[in-house]
Amino acid sequence: MNNIWVATLLTIRETFSRKIFILFAGVSTLVLLLFGILFISVSAENFPVVGTDIQISGMDIGSEISKAIKLFIVNPLYGLGIFLAIFSVSSIIPQMLEKGNIDLLLSKPISRTQLILGKFFGGNIVVLANLTYLIFSLWLMIGIKFGDWDLTFLWSIVIITFVFAVLYAMIILIGIISNSSILAMMISYLILLILSPILANREFFYQLFESKIAEFFIDGLYYFIPKTAEISNIISEINVGMGIEDFQPILSSFAFLILNIALSIIIFSKKDY
Amino acid sequence: MINAIEVNNLTKIYNPKSKNAVTALSDFSLTVEIGKIFGLLGPNGAGKTTLIKILLGIVFQNSGNAKILEEDISNYKVRTRIGYLPENHKFPNYLNGEDLLKYYAKLSGYNENDLSKRIDELLALVKMNKWRKTKVKKYSKGMLQRIGLAQALIHNPDLIFLDEPTDGVDPIGRKEIRDILISLKNEGKTIFVNSHLLSEVELISDRVAILNNGKLIKEGSVEEFTTQKEVYEVKLNKEFDSDLITNLLISYEIFEFKKESFKVKVKDETELDKITDLLRQHDLGIRNLNNIKTSLEDIFINLINKN
Numbered sequence: 001m002n003n004i005w006v007a008t009l010l011t012i013r014e015t016f017s018r019k020i021f022i023l024f025a026g027v028s029t030l031v032l033l034l035f036g037i038l039f040i041s042v043s044a045e046n047f048p049v050v051g052t053d054i055q056i057s058g059m060d061i062g063s064e065i066s067k068a069i070k071l072f073i074v075n076p077l078y079g080l081g082i083f084l085a086i087f088s089v090s091s092i093i094p095q096m097l098e099k100g101n102i103d104l105l106l107s108k109p110i111s112r113t114q115l116i117l118g119k120f121f122g123g124n125i126v127v128l129a130n131l132t133y134l135i136f137s138l139w140l141m142i143g144i145k146f147g148d149w150d151l152t153f154l155w156s157i158v159i160i161t162f163v164f165a166v167l168y169a170m171i172i173l174i175g176i177i178s179n180s181s182i183l184a185m186m187i188s189y190l191i192l193l194i195l196s197p198i199l200a201n202r203e204f205f206y207q208l209f210e211s212k213i214a215e216f217f218i219d220g221l222y223y224f225i226p227k228t229a230e231i232s233n234i235i236s237e238i239n240v241g242m243g244i245e246d247f248q249p250i251l252s253s254f255a256f257l258i259l260n261i262a263l264s265i266i267i268f269s270k271k272d273y
Numbered sequence: 274m275i276n277a278i279e280v281n282n283l284t285k286i287y288n289p290k291s292k293n294a295v296t297a298l299s300d301f302s303l304t305v306e307i308g309k310i311f312g313l314l315g316p317n318g319a320g321k322t323t324l325i326k327i328l329l330g331i332v333f334q335n336s337g338n339a340k341i342l343e344e345d346i347s348n349y350k351v352r353t354r355i356g357y358l359p360e361n362h363k364f365p366n367y368l369n370g371e372d373l374l375k376y377y378a379k380l381s382g383y384n385e386n387d388l389s390k391r392i393d394e395l396l397a398l399v400k401m402n403k404w405r406k407t408k409v410k411k412y413s414k415g416m417l418q419r420i421g422l423a424q425a426l427i428h429n430p431d432l433i434f435l436d437e438p439t440d441g442v443d444p445i446g447r448k449e450i451r452d453i454l455i456s457l458k459n460e461g462k463t464i465f466v467n468s469h470l471l472s473e474v475e476l477i478s479d480r481v482a483i484l485n486n487g488k489l490i491k492e493g494s495v496e497e498f499t500t501q502k503e504v505y506e507v508k509l510n511k512e513f514d515s516d517l518i519t520n521l522l523i524s525y526e527i528f529e530f531k532k533e534s535f536k537v538k539v540k541d542e543t544e545l546d547k548i549t550d551l552l553r554q555h556d557l558g559i560r561n562l563n564n565i566k567t568s569l570e571d572i573f574i575n576l577i578n579k580n
């Protein structure tokens with residue numbers, strides 16, 4: 001346990017030392033500044049939101065507006081957050097595996113399993129910290145501006161970090177197998193931008209192929225690939241107060257995470273360096 | 274006698290299933306006593322680095338087993354007591370010298386309160402105090418080697434593996450490193466050095482082994498290696514006459530004649546006795562009889578060529 005903690009701390013320290021973490025924090029700050037300027041320059045009354053003329057008595061306009069804003073920003077935020085997070089961590093494993101560095105690391109009294117877990121937790125903590133900074137600050141700004149202190153918005157921190165953790169587990173596995181940060185990034189973005197959104201609407205393809213085998217194959221792929229698109233919808237639903245209807249996307253993605261970490265550990269533990 | 278390292282029949286084949294399989298070690302056995310400096314010599318590609326990597330769990334053997342400090346090498350915990358300076362090491366280049374030592378101390382499980390004192394000591398030992406706040410990426414090759422050595426010692430290990438420790442270090446630096454290794458030995462540490470700089474290994478090692486193509490060719494003390502029993506240099510108290518010369522040349526393997534000395538290769542002591550008798554018969558006194566040492570380098574080249 002102590003060893004995992006040491007490996008975790010050193011991973012965090014490494015991401016701090018490399019400029020990429022600063023980039024992440026910098027972009028977050030930029031986003032916050034933009035919203036800050038927006039909130040200051042526009043007053044609540046001029047927000048072009050539905051329902052301004054259908055004034056329902058007793059309804060708080062502020063909270064309606066803030067709900068609309070949250071819905072409007074939460075998806076781009078999700079995309080941006082994960083995009084930056086993947087970019088920040090994709091080189092952690094290839095850097096660890098560099099010749100001359102890995103030899104020394106493996107000669108230390110830390111097992112290979114502990115090293116991988118340290119890299120995993122370290123990356124997640126860094127991303128969690130960054131997302132907390134970004135999303136908590138936004139929540140504060142919305143609260144101050146519109147008096148909406150609804151805590152559900154903060155769930156985004158947890159869920160986005162979770163989605164990141166799932167992809168990061170895969171990035172670690174790809175890193176161990178191929179030693180390539182570019183490949184890891186490409187596959188992550190492929191899932192995030194193309195595969196997951198398409199597979200979420202896989203019924204459309206059933207009609208296209210009209211074959212049981214194709215259907216079976218697409219289904220298999222669907223359950224295997226992390227469900228980043230559906231989880232993005234879950235965040236939106238939480239924010240409009242709907243709660244989580246279907247836990248399957250989260251659970252199956254979690255299974256993917258465990259599988260990737262387990263495979264990473266098994267493969268890493270057998271390799272010569 | 275306690276052994277610091279015990280290697281039994283290690284075989285390592287890289288890429289065993291592919292057609293470019295390389296046998297880096299084959300049925301290799303070796304023991305290193307505690308408290309000694311052991312030099313492993315061998316030409317490029319002999320398998321020296323591979324041996325260290327197996328002992329430290331960086332690569333895995335195909336067969337055989339080994340112990341370090343009386344623990345099986347698969348037990349990673351024993352590595353708290355091991356220091357290692359790899360060849361061609363690459364340290365995280367965002368660290369400065371001081372932070373680098375802290376970094377590896379943590380990884381080595383060294384949690385003493387006196388870490389900063391220990392860092393001061395080691396930086397002084399390797400003469401890197403001036404550069405302690407400079408980023409590692411700005412270090413020269415020799416400086417990297419010095420900080421690398423400090424890194425290998427930071428957690429006060431009992432057994433230290435050094436792979437080409439003087440690589441890229443200037444002659445004065447080399448002497449300094451040799452002195453450090455000798456003083457470590459005097460503290461009771463065991464040191465295992467890989468090198469192809471034979472003259473250097475010869476200066477500090479208690480025992481040496483020669484490795485070629487993954488096989489152990491010869492192992493022994495430095496004296497055993499460098500003392501050739503058969504060759505003697507004979508110095509006389511006066512010049513010898515031509516008669517004697519022909520006499521000697523006919524019966525013995527004589528070479529390097531000088532006015533008052535010659536060298537002779539003998540089979541055994543009795544042959545040597547016969548020669549001295551012969552000299553006395555000619556009224557020649559022996560001023561000096563010397564068993565000639567050859568350098569490790571000569572032996573090395575001879576052995577490798579023979580194989």
Ligand SMILES: Nc1ncnc2c1ncn2[C@@H]1O[C@H](COP(=O)(O)OP(=O)(O)OP(=O)(O)O)[C@@H](O)[C@H]1O
Binds near residue numbers: 287296318
């Ligand atoms: N990771 C690897 N994959 C495949 N072959 C390897 C690997 N590492 C070493 N070898 C091969 O194993 C053999 C022994 O290499 P090793 O590095 O142990 O030699 P060495 O004695 O340390 O040489 P040098 O003096 O040049 O450092 C060489 O033929 C080398 O090509």
Ligand SMILES: [Mg+2]
Binds near residue numbers: 321322323360436467
């Ligand atoms: Mg080598």
